[in-house]
Amino acid sequence: MKIRKSFRNLTSSFKAPVIAVIGGLLIGGIIMLISGFEPFSSYRALFDGAFGGKNSANLVGTLVRSAPIIGLALAASISFKAGFFNIGGEGQMVLGAITAAIIAIYAPFSAPITAVLAVLGAITVSGCYALIGAWLDIRFSIPLFISTLLLNYPANYFATYLANHPFRDLTTGEVQTQRIPAALQIPKIIPKTQFHAGILIIPILVFLAAYIFKYTKIGYKLRMCGYNKNFLTYGGVNTVKLEYGTLFISGALAGLIGVLEVFGMRYRYLPGMLTTPLYAWTAVTAAILANSNPIGVLFSGFLLAAIQNGGYGMERTSEVPREISRVIQAVIIMIVCAATGLKRKNVSSRKEG
Amino acid sequence: MDNTLNLLDPIFLNSIFRLVTPILLAALGGMVCTRAGIVNIALEGHMIMGCFGGVLGSYYLKSAIGGVLVGMIMSMLVALIYGILRVNFGAEEVVVGLAVNLFSTSLTVFLLRTIFKVTGTFSSPDLKGLKILELPIIKDIPIIGPLLSGHTIVVYFSWICVALTYILFFNTTLGLRIRGVGENPEASKTLGISISKIHYFAILLCGAFCGLAGAQLSLGNVTMFVEEMSGGRGWIAIVASLLGQAHPIGVFLASTLFGFVSSLSFRIQGLAGFV
Numbered sequence: 001m002k003i004r005k006s007f008r009n010l011t012s013s014f015k016a017p018v019i020a021v022i023g024g025l026l027i028g029g030i031i032m033l034i035s036g037f038e039p040f041s042s043y044r045a046l047f048d049g050a051f052g053g054k055n056s057a058n059l060v061g062t063l064v065r066s067a068p069i070i071g072l073a074l075a076a077s078i079s080f081k082a083g084f085f086n087i088g089g090e091g092q093m094v095l096g097a098i099t100a101a102i103i104a105i106y107a108p109f110s111a112p113i114t115a116v117l118a119v120l121g122a123i124t125v126s127g128c129y130a131l132i133g134a135w136l137d138i139r140f141s142i143p144l145f146i147s148t149l150l151l152n153y154p155a156n157y158f159a160t161y162l163a164n165h166p167f168r169d170l171t172t173g174e175v176q177t178q179r180i181p182a183a184l185q186i187p188k189i190i191p192k193t194q195f196h197a198g199i200l201i202i203p204i205l206v207f208l209a210a211y212i213f214k215y216t217k218i219g220y221k222l223r224m225c226g227y228n229k230n231f232l233t234y235g236g237v238n239t240v241k242l243e244y245g246t247l248f249i250s251g252a253l254a255g256l257i258g259v260l261e262v263f264g265m266r267y268r269y270l271p272g273m274l275t276t277p278l279y280a281w282t283a284v285t286a287a288i289l290a291n292s293n294p295i296g297v298l299f300s301g302f303l304l305a306a307i308q309n310g311g312y313g314m315e316r317t318s319e320v321p322r323e324i325s326r327v328i329q330a331v332i333i334m335i336v337c338a339a340t341g342l343k344r345k346n347v348s349s350r351k352e353g
Numbered sequence: 354m355d356n357t358l359n360l361l362d363p364i365f366l367n368s369i370f371r372l373v374t375p376i377l378l379a380a381l382g383g384m385v386c387t388r389a390g391i392v393n394i395a396l397e398g399h400m401i402m403g404c405f406g407g408v409l410g411s412y413y414l415k416s417a418i419g420g421v422l423v424g425m426i427m428s429m430l431v432a433l434i435y436g437i438l439r440v441n442f443g444a445e446e447v448v449v450g451l452a453v454n455l456f457s458t459s460l461t462v463f464l465l466r467t468i469f470k471v472t473g474t475f476s477s478p479d480l481k482g483l484k485i486l487e488l489p490i491i492k493d494i495p496i497i498g499p500l501l502s503g504h505t506i507v508v509y510f511s512w513i514c515v516a517l518t519y520i521l522f523f524n525t526t527l528g529l530r531i532r533g534v535g536e537n538p539e540a541s542k543t544l545g546i547s548i549s550k551i552h553y554f555a556i557l558l559c560g561a562f563c564g565l566a567g568a569q570l571s572l573g574n575v576t577m578f579v580e581e582m583s584g585g586r587g588w589i590a591i592v593a594s595l596l597g598q599a600h601p602i603g604v605f606l607a608s609t610l611f612g613f614v615s616s617l618s619f620r621i622q623g624l625a626g627f628v
């Protein structure tokens with residue numbers, strides 16, 4: 001009985017995301033059809049672009065792309081789960097990345113010490129940046145989603161300014177910082193691809209978060225806070241402290257993802273390297289799709305990375321603009337929202353009736 | 354290059370309301386939603402649809418006003434999607450708003466590349482921009498002339514919209530109902546007011562305003578479509594609506610402040626030493 005019940009729970013929690021993904025692909029297909037493209041061959045091209053290629057090179061590409069998405073989705077999930085809608089992952093990540101890059105380039109220490117300093121510096125800056133949103137919420141009751149969202153802009157502009165002015169690499173014509181020392185660059189594991197050792201941290205973080213949520217006291221507090229904040233306050237928990245703590249961890253994690261992108265992928269900070277691929281927004285989608293479940297984020301993040309990476313492949317082989325993958329992504333969010341909204345509506349009407 | 358900041362330069366004065374209008378119109382839309390109790394953060398998405406629809410309509414209908422109408426219709430279609438999800442499905446409004454923004458931004462880029470076969474920017478001599486209209490008498494007054502006159506019809510219409518929304522809110526039954534639904538939905542329901550209808554009205558009106566704002570951007574300020582050309586104005590409009598306390602006059606003042614600051618920033622950037 002217990003197994004059957006847990007299986008039913010499992011299938012019901014998978015139902016909405018699966019319907020959403022199928023629906024998203026269906027509507028994407030319809031849009032392609034109207035625009036005069038052949039949906040089936042386009043989707044085959046998308047599938048190939050996501051998983052195929054010589055020696056599964058595209059699959060590795062999808063995995064590489066999924067790393068920041070999953071990491072940021074995890075950062076978002078931690079705060080979503082506790083009912084704090086931190087969607088400022090982008091700005092927090094950018095500040096972490098630029099901080100780490102500057103420390104790595106200019107710190108006069110040996111490589112291991114610099115690496116530790118860079119990571120600590122980045123997560124401190126990112127975490128504290130996320131705290132601003134929490135403070136505005138607690139002190140002035142400014143909705144968290146507005147403050148964290150708007151804080152993305154100054155973070156991006158400030159990082160661009162730093163890379164453009166005081167810390168610009170003047171030897172190249174590009175707007176970018178200098179290259180970080182070779183000793184700090186995270187080595188690639190799979191040759192001739194972008195797959196670097198830092199990516200392996202992501203699944204570890206995911207399982208760590210899942211464990212904390214499920215089996216620890218603080219995880220329980222966070223989940224309860226998401227269900228009913230008043231219940232926690234009544235139970236004697238300091239929810240203000242909890243909000244600051246959650247936002248700091250969430251921001252720090254986003255900063256860490258920025259560090260990985262600098263140390264593992266580009267070896268410097270370039271404006272737009274983290275914002276143009278829309279990592280943070282895709283991550284919010286992944287978190288919503290997975291209902292803020294850390295393990296679920298692993299799948300949803302990978303899936304969205306596959307759709308995006310596939311979109312690039314599709315554009316190369318079939319001339320369908322890759323933006324279709326973002327349209328599909330948007331439709332997926334809409335359907336998940338509709339499904340959860342409907343469920344909530346049914347529950348509340350049953351209560352009233 | 355001229356190295357002094359001359360704030361009475363007619364070109365500068367004229368640029369102020371050009372930059373105010375898109376923010377003002379979108380903020381008025383956001384204000385209507387706020388009054389009806391909806392936190393609509395999809396203004397950015399509505400606006401970009403307005404931009405694209407404006408260019409699309411102007412190109413194929415060979416008329417700028419036609420473009421404005423197509424822009425408004427496209428923006429309202431996206432607003433309709435938002436409305437269905439928000440009102441009929443009871444979806445989380447913030448998340449749906451983000452989805453609508455992503456949907457609109459991506460769809461316009463997709464359509465830009467499939468319809469016009471270009472990436473990044475579309476402009477063409479066949480594209481009809483909105484004409485500049487001079488106000489008689491006012492245009493000859495120094496300072497005030499260049500400030501208020503020499504704009505497109507959408508700019509003048511945006512000022513009328515401020516008055517119209519004021520009348521709507523405070524002098525009509527519908528406005529009273531909108532405010533009632535926003536302040537106390539339960540009480541309104543008891544009085545037999547359909548919350549869904551009021552919400553749909555607010556969302557679609559907001560779509561129309563944002564479409565107009567977008568069309569002013571792509572057919573008034575410039576005559577072209579650029580990917581993501583709404584450039585965060587939808588978010589500034591939300592802030593303007595909040596800062597203006599969701600009151601038409603307040604929203605007008607807040608939008609004017611933001612528009613003035615952004616035209617000032619262009620001015621300062623143009624000065625030598627700041628490049």
